Amino acid sequence: MTDGRDEPRQRVVRVPGSRRARLTPVQGSDPAPAVPENDARRPSAPGGDRKGPNDDQLLRDVPPHY
Numbered sequence: 001m002t003d004g005r006d007e008p009r010q011r012v013v014r015v016p017g018s019r020r021a022r023l024t025p026v027q028g029s030d031p032a033p034a035v036p037e038n039d040a041r042r043p044s045a046p047g048g049d050r051k052g053p054n055d056d057q058l059l060r061d062v063p064p065h066y
Contacts, residue, residue, distance in 0.1 A: 025031040
């Protein structure tokens with residue numbers, strides 16, 4: 001049984017000017033983020049691409065600031 005000290009591990013790296021740390025990539029992994037095939041920024045509406053008579057107005061409306 002090994003205690004894991006001989007195996008390479010990820011290291012925590014400080015990022016200057018950031019509050020978060022970063023992990024080094026695991027050996028043999030691809031550090032590039034996976035890009036989903038359907039990279040839609042906004043989810044589609046339940047009705048599909050159909051628009052109602054007031055959809056444009058509702059998208060332009062801004063709620064009041066309280």
